[in-house]
Structures are given as C-alpha cells and as structure tokens.
Amino acid sequence: MLCLLADPDLSYGAIVERVMAAHPGARTTARSVASTASVMRRKGETVPMRKKGSD
Numbered sequence: 001m002l003c004l005l006a007d008p009d010l011s012y013g014a015i016v017e018r019v020m021a022a023h024p025g026a027r028t029t030a031r032s033v034a035s036t037a038s039v040m041r042r043k044g045e046t047v048p049m050r051k052k053g054s055d
Contacts, residue, residue: 004018005037016030
C-alpha cells in the first residue's frame with residue numbers, strides 16, 4: 001500500500017478501488033487507508049496529505 005499512498009494524485013477512495021481490484025476479499029475502506037497513512041507518517045514515512053473530501 002505504501003506505493004499507492006506515495007502517489008499524491010490518488011485519493012483514498014481510488015486507493016481502496018485498486019486494493020479491492022487486487023484483493024477482492026479485502027475489507028479496505030477509505031477510513032482504514034487514511035488511518036494507515038497517519039500511522040506511517042508518525043513513524044517517519046513520507047506520505048502526502050490528501051485534501052478532505054477527495055474520496
């Protein structure tokens with residue numbers, strides 16, 4: 001997911017769509033992607049911020 005999160009042009013919703021296409025049984029949501037991004041930022045990873053409502 002890091003690769004998808006690193007692309008600032010992808011909204012959380014677009015990331016969810018790509019994850020679900022690759023892993024149909026996944027229970028991924030925009031909220032879970034945002035949460036993962038937040039944790040990664042706290043750990044020092046470079047993850048671009050998304051605009052609110054971009055999902």
